[in-house]
Amino acid sequence: MTAPETPTGRWALRRALVDDRDGPLPAMLVALTCLAGVVDATSILALDHVFVAAVTGNIVFLGIALAGAGGSIVAPAVAVAGFVVGALVGARVVRHPGGHRGRAVRDIAAFKLLLAVPVTVVVVLAGDQPLHPAARLAVTALLAASMGGQLALIRYLKVPDLLTAVLTLTTIGILTEHGTGRRDPFVLRRGLALLAFVVGVVAGALLARVVAPGAALTLGLVIILGVAAGSHAVSRAEAPWTAPR
Structure with missing residues (x-):
């Protein structure tokens, strides 16, 4: 039995997260969008008061500091540098699996784990005590590198409306593009992001x-x-969605 042309209920939600074009990638990218919110909130409140996912904000902070209007130059500069290094590494990582998008997600997840595990251990061991300034900068750099790798993955995957750390275009889509209604899978996907x-x-x-x-x-x-x-579970899939866009 074929699904209705106008999706409803659970079918629409499923299509928002898993579809023919991108397979299960949208579901994984929704999770990474949540991650971007977690790490940015943590870095702003508890680290060096800079973004580690939204690099544009750090460029603004850096420009303000360079103009002598206040704020630190070092912290946003470290975050931007970490992001750039992570993006460069991530760009190489995503092309290593030979054109399989599921393996690209798997390898970037492994890269992120390589950075996230020591960072998390250090911050957990610190407990409520403030980190040494040098340690805070190191944590900021590694978190920013992780998010740089994530954004390189997003650029490679080209899944519509799921940019994980850049919500401006997604929000514009919610406001201006209504598709076939609120149960349109793409409308739901933007809302979920x-x-x-x-x-x-x-x-x-x-x-x-x-x-x-x-x-x-x-x-x-x-x-x-x-x-x-x-991503490891789908890394051996050979469905059409695995091919690069």
Whole structure:
């Protein structure tokens, strides 16, 4: 029995997360969108008060500091540098699997784990105690590198409306493109992306303030592990969605 042309209910939600064009990639990218919210909230509240996912914000902070209008030059510069290095590494990583998008996600997840595990351990061991300034900068650089790799993956995958750390275009899509209605899978996908980011920000902020920064980063690590497990499960698939766009 074929699905209706106008999706409804659970079918529409499923199509928003898993479809013929991109397979299960949208579901994994929604999870990474939540991760972006978690780490940005944590870095702003508990680290060097800079973004690690939204690099544009750091460029603004850097410009303000260079203009002598206040703020640190070092912290945003370190975040931007870490992001650039992560993006360059990520660009090489995603092309290593030989054109398989599922393996690209798996390998970037492994790269992110390589950076996230030591960062999380350091911050968890610190507990409620402030990190040494040098340690904070190192954590900021590694988190930014992780997000740079993630954005290189997004650029490679080309899944519509799921940019994980850049919600401006997704929000514009919600406001201006209504598709066939609120149950249109692409409309739902945009809403899920925005919701995932907000949930990530709120969860990261609550954990960082009420529990400890390490708790927020532990949540981020759990999300990466989930994406790594999911991408590993589909890394041997040979369906049409695995081909580069």
